[in-house]
Amino acid sequence: QVQLVQSGGGAVQPGGSLRLSCAASGFTFSNYFMKWYRQAPEKERELVADITSSGHMTDYADSVKGRFIISRDNDKNTLYLQMNALKPEDTAVYYCHVWHRGVEYWGQGTQVTVSS
Secondary structure, three states, rough: OOEEEEOOOOEOOOOEEEEEEEEEEOHHHHHOOOEEEEEEEOOOOOEEEEEEOOOOOOEEEEOOOOEEEEEEEEEEEEEEEEEEEOOOOEEEEEEEEEHHHOOEEEEEEEEEOOOO
């Protein structure tokens, strides 16, 4: 079965960096478009970044453009989100996501807290 297992995250001061990982299994990872979402308290879940199956093309929300980098290692079946220059407004639970055969799958979520 499809599984997305996240790691990384935690608490950091403004201006700091964190890296999230999402280990995928149960499907041919290298064939699938992948995304990172986040959900802040009392806000709707929003798309943060996405990446094509090859990793050659990426896209970002305006709020994170120039600070976050999405990447993938298809040999390791792992998706990454490098987050730099973090701001308090980046505080949220972050989720990796894939559509597989018409079904949405989500990672378990990882808390990122940016605070001084």
